[in-house]
Amino acid sequence: MALRHFGAVAAFAVTVGMTASPALAVTEIQWWHAMTGANNDVIVKLANDFNASQSDYKVVPTYKGSYPDTMNAGIAAFRAGNAPHIMQVFEVGTATMMAATGAVKPVYKLMADAGEKFDPKAYLSAITGYYSTSKGEMLSFPFNSSSTVMWVNLDELKKVNAQIPKTWPEVFEVAKKLHDNGHPTCGFSNSWVTWVNLEQLSAWHNVPLASKANGLDGFDTKLEFNAPLQIRHLEKLVELQKDKTYDYAGRTNQGEGRFTSGECAIYLTSSAFFGNVKAQAKFNFTAAPMPYYPDVKGAPQNSIIGGASLWVMGGKSADEYKGVAKFLTFLSDTDRQVYIHKASGYLPITKAAYAKAKEEGFYKDQPYLETPLLELTNKEPTENSRGLRLGNMVQLRDVWSEEIEQALAGKKTAKQALDASVERGNTMLRQFEKTAVK
C-alpha cells in the first residue's frame, strides 16, 4: 500500500523534476546486475523507487548477463576506463574484487566520506562477515544472499516411513531406503558439488578449508581440506555412487530438475532454488538444515552464504559517490529489506528486517524460508565459518570438481582426489597472489 503510493509520488516527482528545472543536472548512477525474471523486476522497482524519492540522482540498472558475464563486463569496462558505479558480483568473485585495490571503493569508506549514517552492526554478521576484512570493515554491500539447504520431498519420505534426516548417517540410511523403494537412480544428490561437499561441509563442522581464516586474513593462504572429515565424506559419496544411492548431478545447478521432477527425493542446493520448487514441484516439500556428522565436536556450526553483493567501483567523483551512498542507505531500510526478502526469496540482510519478517508471521506459512537464516545464525561465526576468500574461486571450483569427478568415477581414491585438489589449488593461489595488488 505504502509502496504503491510511493510509485505515484515517484511519477509525479520525476515529471515535476523534469519540467520545473531542466537545467539542473541529475547525476546518473550506473548499476550493473545479473538478475533475471522476477528478481530483475525487484531491481527495476528498487531503482525506480529510489529515483522517485529524491531528485539529485538517478540510478540506472542494466542487466549484463550471468554472474561471470556481469563481472567480466565490469572488468572490461574498468580496463577501458568506463566502469559502472555499482556492480553486482557473486560471492566467489569477492577475492578478485578485493585484490583490486584502487579499482573498487570500499563501502565503509564510501559511507564515511559521504557522511551517511552507517552501522555495520545493523547487518547480520553471518552475511557481512563474508564481505568484510578481518577488522570488520565492510568492503561491499550485501545484496542477495542465500545458503545451502536440504530440499526434501515429503511425500516420498512418507512412502518409505522415514523422518527428515538430521545427520549424514541418517541421510545415507534414508537414501538407501529410497533407492530400494522406487528411486533406483537417485536416493539423494546435490548441485554445486564443491560448495556443498567441501565449502559448506567444512564451515558447518567448524574445520578449516584453508589457512588464514579461509583466506580472509590474507592472500598467502593454503588449502587444507584434504583432512579426515572431508575425506570421509567423499569416500562415502564414492561408495554410494556405485549403486546410485547417491548420484552426481554436475558441477553447477543443472541437475536441480531432478528434485522437482521427483527423481531425487533428497537434494542439497541453494535456498534460492525456492522459486523453481514452488513453481514446479507437484508434491509436499520442505527445506531442512544441512545434515552433519554427529561425532564431530561442535557440529553443526554455522553455514556460509552464497549469492552476490554490490561493489562500488573506483575513480568516480565525490558527487557520484554521494549518490551511491544515499542509494545504499535507501536499500538498508527495514521495510525495503523485508520487501526484497519476500519478493525474491533471498535473505534479509539487516537484523531489523529479519525481526520484522518474523514478527509479521512470514515464516509461519513458509517455515522453510527461515531455514537458511537459522543455519547462518546458528552459532557465532568462527575463523572457519565466517566465509571464504580465495583468489580465482571460479576456476578453483572447476579444478576441485574435476578431481571429485575422478573420485566418483572410480579413477582415484577420495584421498588422492582431495590431495590433488589441494595441490593444484595451491598452485593457482600462488599465481593469484603474484598478480594481486598489494
Added chain:
Amino acid sequence: MQKQAIFRSKLLPYALVAPQLAIVLIFFYWPALQAVIQSFLLQDAFGLSTSFVWFDNYVELFRDPAYFETIVRTFFFSFAIAASSLSVALLLAVMADKPLRGGAVYRTLLIWPYAVAPPVVGVLWVFMLHPSLGVLTRYLRAAGIEWNPLLDGGQAATLVIIAAAWKQISYNFLFFLAGLAAIPKSVLEAAAIDGARPMRRFWTVTFPLLSPTIFFLLVINIVYAFFDTFGIIDTMTRGGPGKSTETLVYKVYNDGLIGGNLGSSAAQSVILMIMVIVLTGIQFRFVERKVTY
C-alpha cells in the same frame, strides 16, 4: 579479352588495396600482436599491476603435464570429428546424388542442421542424452548400457564428438554434392561400359576426382574442430568430467576469462596460433601432393 588490368599510375593499385590491407592489419594482425605482447606479461584481471616476465607463462605451460594431455586430446578430437563428419557426409552425398524421386527434398533437409548455432547443438544433444532427463538415455538403459556422461569421461568425449561432427556434416555434404555434380558423367559411363562395378567406379573415378574437395574440407574441418567446437563443449560438458573434454580453445577461455589469468591464456592462444599455422602448412605441403586438380 584482356584479363590483366594495367594501371598507369603507380599509386592507384596501392590505394585500391589499402582498405583491404587496413582491415587485415587492424582486425587480424593487431589483435594477434596484442596476444603475443600479453603472453609476456603477468597482469591481474583489472590491469592494475603489470610486470614483464619474459617466457614465464610459456615455461609454466610446458611444465604442466596436463597441458600436454590437452594438446593430445585436442588432436584426437579434431581427428575424430573431421573423420566422422567427412565420411558420413560423403556417404550421404553419394546417396543423395543418385537420381531419386524427391531428391531435392532430401538434399534440402540434409543441409538444414548447418543453420543451427553450436551452443544450440550442444543443448539439443544434452536433452537427448542427459543422464536422467535424456530421451535416448532411456533406450540406452533399456539396452543395458549404463549411460552417464557426467561421470564417464569416454562417454562425454563421445557425446561432444558426435554433436560437433553432426553439425559439420551438412556443410561437408553441401560441398561433396557440388563436387559430385562437377564430375563428368561421361567418365563414369565409360568406366561402367568397361565393366567396373559401382564400388570400383567410386574408388577409382569419383574419389580421385573429388580429392580437391576432400582436401579443402579436411582443412576446414580441422580448423572447425580446433576453434568452433567451443560453444558445444561449453553447453554440454564445460570441459568435464575430469578434464576429459577440455580442448585447447576451451582452456584458453577458461584460464583467461574465468580464471583471469590473461598472461597464460595469451601464451596458449599464441601456441594455438602457431599450431594451426604449422598444421595448415603440413597439409598444403604434403597432403596437397596427393590431390589432383
